[in-house]
Amino acid sequence: MEIKYINNPKNLPGETPSAAMEAAEIVTETYQFRSNSYYQSLINWDDPEDPIARLIMPEIAELNEWGRLDPSGEHNYTILPGLEHKYNSTALMLVSNVCGGICRYCFRKRVFMKGQDAVLRDIKGAVSYIKDHQEITNVLLTGGDPLMLGTGKLRSYLEALVDIDHVKILRIGSKMPAFNPFRITEDKELRDLLKEIISKGKQIYIMTHFNHVRELTPEAKKAIRLLRETGAELANQTPIIRGVNSTPEALSELFRELSFLGVPPYYIFQCRPASGNSDYAVPIEEGYGIFETARAQVSGLAKRARFVMSHMTGKIEVVGMDREKIYMKYHRAADDKDSGLFLVLKRNSKAYWLDDYDEIHDKNPLDSLYHSYGPE
Numbered sequence: 001m002e003i004k005y006i007n008n009p010k011n012l013p014g015e016t017p018s019a020a021m022e023a024a025e026i027v028t029e030t031y032q033f034r035s036n037s038y039y040q041s042l043i044n045w046d047d048p049e050d051p052i053a054r055l056i057m058p059e060i061a062e063l064n065e066w067g068r069l070d071p072s073g074e075h076n077y078t079i080l081p082g083l084e085h086k087y088n089s090t091a092l093m094l095v096s097n098v099c100g101g102i103c104r105y106c107f108r109k110r111v112f113m114k115g116q117d118a119v120l121r122d123i124k125g126a127v128s129y130i131k132d133h134q135e136i137t138n139v140l141l142t143g144g145d146p147l148m149l150g151t152g153k154l155r156s157y158l159e160a161l162v163d164i165d166h167v168k169i170l171r172i173g174s175k176m177p178a179f180n181p182f183r184i185t186e187d188k189e190l191r192d193l194l195k196e197i198i199s200k201g202k203q204i205y206i207m208t209h210f211n212h213v214r215e216l217t218p219e220a221k222k223a224i225r226l227l228r229e230t231g232a233e234l235a236n237q238t239p240i241i242r243g244v245n246s247t248p249e250a251l252s253e254l255f256r257e258l259s260f261l262g263v264p265p266y267y268i269f270q271c272r273p274a275s276g277n278s279d280y281a282v283p284i285e286e287g288y289g290i291f292e293t294a295r296a297q298v299s300g301l302a303k304r305a306r307f308v309m310s311h312m313t314g315k316i317e318v319v320g321m322d323r324e325k326i327y328m329k330y331h332r333a334a335d336d337k338d339s340g341l342f343l344v345l346k347r348n349s350k351a352y353w354l355d356d357y358d359e360i361h362d363k364n365p366l367d368s369l370y371h372s373y374g375p376e
């Protein structure tokens with residue numbers, strides 16, 4: 001199937017309502033717009049609250065002053081442009097500055113902006129850094145979307161990494177199974193490449209990015225099946241986005257359907273306070289309520305996800321809440337000394353990020369417990 005990419009709202013298909021096109025043209029002056037003919041065809045314009053339209057079509061509210069361009073402080077962990085090393089065992093390579101569409105709530109809008117130099121250019125430098133750091137066992141290719149690269153280009157990245165002994169896992173973060181599943185179903189060479197890398201002893205994980213069950217079309221399901229047949233493992237990540245999956249019903253349906261397809265829900269992210277995101281973010285405590293209620297409605301296999309916030313200091317999991325306090329734990333810490341750190345915070349229903357909690361009731365109350373298992 002021929003997929004046409006649309007970067008200019010003026011080229012949207014005829015059925016697009018004029019109000020939506022007008023909003024897109026205004027917002028595009030600040031934040032890029034990108035979609036494609038397949039993804040646009042999933043929109044139900046008869047529904048004013050259509051989740052697919054909400055995900056891809058610009059809204060004037062994006063122009064509200066809110067958030068920042070680098071909400072997770074990625075610049076702090078940037079070794080060279082396009083190479084990040086935040087967690088001991090994982091390096092991240094930003095290999096593309098294009099996606100199959102642009103999610104309106106994207107936290108890496110900076111990658112798509114003119115004059116930004118966020119994408120990896122010095123592959124040799126990146127590979128040499130990874131070679132020198134034995135602790136790196138995982139490399140995540142991300143961007144933008146690595147599957148927007150031609151298969152030959154993707155091969156050059158994977159081949160550069162495959163000979164590094166201590167790198168055991170290669171992850172590819174991609175929303176292409178949702179935005180353009182034909183990229184997978186119609187490119188046998190891509191699937192053969194994945195098989196070849198796996199046959200060389202590396203495990204490939206495709207980190208998919210389905211946000212709503214309506215993205216799981218027959219074509220997307222076929223792409224998932226073909227990817228799994230290569231031997232790659234799949235796992236899904238999504239933020240909770242207002243109007244897309246911000247109800248327990250929408251989220252549980254997504255969890256359930258993914259589990260039927262053999263794709264475990266992995267991380268459910270707190271929407272990052274990125275510029276333009278005020279209308280898409282859900283406060284942490286409301287999001288946690290949605291997440292837990294959704295989990296209560298599905299089987300064990302469908303509820304393997306964690307609700308996390310990708311904070312500058314680490315991946316912080318929300319683990320519980322009572323009437324007065326909310327409980328969090330460092331699932332991944334940028335600084336090893338924070339690993340497993342437990343936080344008890346006074347509740348704040350308006351908090352969107354850790355920094356919005358101004359009262360830490362207790363920090364690491366489990367400290368003595370951990371130490372009782374540690375060396376004498």
Ligand code: SF4
Pocket residue numbers: 098099100101102103105106107108143144145174175209
């Ligand atoms: S797929 Fe990821 S990087 Fe691309 S626009 Fe969506 S959120 Fe941003």
